[in-house]
Amino acid sequence: MKQYYVQRASAGLVITEFTSIDNDAITFHREPCIADDAQTAKWKEIVDAVHAAGGRIFCQIAHGGRAAHPSYQDMHRGETAPDEVKFIASIANDFGLAYLHVMRADFFGQQKGDVLTPARETLKGPALVVNMGFEVDEAKEGVAAGRFDAVAFGTKFLANPDLPARIAAGAALNDPKADLFYTGKVGDLTYTGPEGYTDYPTLP
Numbered sequence: 063m064k065q066y067y068v069q070r071a072s073a074g075l076v077i078t079e080f081t082s083i084d085n086d087a088i089t090f091h092r093e094p095c096i097a098d099d100a101q102t103a104k105w106k107e108i109v110d111a112v113h114a115a116g117g118r119i120f121c122q123i124a125h126g127g128r129a130a131h132p133s134y135q136d137m138h139r140g141e142t143a144p145d146e147v148k149f150i151a152s153i154a155n156d157f158g159l160a161y162l163h164v165m166r167a168d169f170f171g172q173q174k175g176d177v178l179t180p181a182r183e184t185l186k187g188p189a190l191v192v193n194m195g196f197e198v199d200e201a202k203e204g205v206a207a208g209r210f211d212a213v214a215f216g217t218k219f220l221a222n223p224d225l226p227a228r229i230a231a232g233a234a235l236n237d238p239k240a241d242l243f244y245t246g247k248v249g250d251l252t253y254t255g256p257e258g259y260t261d262y263p264t265l266p
């Protein structure tokens with residue numbers, strides 16, 4: 063993990079993967095925790111290494127709650143999303159948060175309606191960070207037009223440790239190896255090795 067995050071230290075801000083604050087509320091297979099002193103000390107090694115590489119990093123602390131698997135959730139709520147995002151954006155204003163992250167769609171095609179416009183209209187103060195399937199040009203245009211303040215690249219950063227340098231150079235991007243997301247696979251075997259994790263090439 064340290065190698066993975068250090069490779070991506072050129073990001074404006076690295077937001078780590080979902081990291082449980084409770085050893086008894088694991089939601090995903092091999093999910094990291096920051097629930098006891100030993101785990102916290104290990105995270106500090108990662109944070110220190112990213113700082114040493116010139117990066118900034120936040121730990122995404124999380125508690126899985128009922129988010130264990132989409133089939134456990136009520137994800138069929140259709141057009142209510144824009145109203146909910148307005149509600150959440152107004153709470154973000156009240157709490158003086160640094161930013162609100164809004165995904166414009168979900169992984170399963172369940173979310174309907176435009177959630178970015180109501181978020182932009184409601185949010186006063188916190189930066190609006192968005193994502194889900196953004197191409198680089200679309201991200202640049204949206205920021206320039208003020209539709210949002212930043213894009214949090216997921217799969218593109220996973221597959222391109224030097225994503226900012228590639229964007230600056232207008233270089234081609236590596237394709238993500240989706241069959242290796244969350245794990246490595248060789249034939250029928252799964253393992254937690256570097257393939258599809260820390261072996262994506264950087265620009266020469």
Ligand SMILES: Cc1cc2nc3c(=O)[nH]c(=O)nc-3n(C[C@H](O)[C@H](O)[C@H](O)COP(=O)(O)O)c2cc1C
Nearest residue numbers: 078079080193194195196214215216217218243244
């Ligand atoms: C393999 C994989 C693991 C992910 N893990 C997390 C996670 O731990 N926490 C999180 O907030 N988002 C996670 N995401 C979602 C991404 O951060 C991002 O929101 C999503 O991929 C949409 O952005 P994109 O279209 O740029 O990939 C993950 C995505 C992928 C593909």
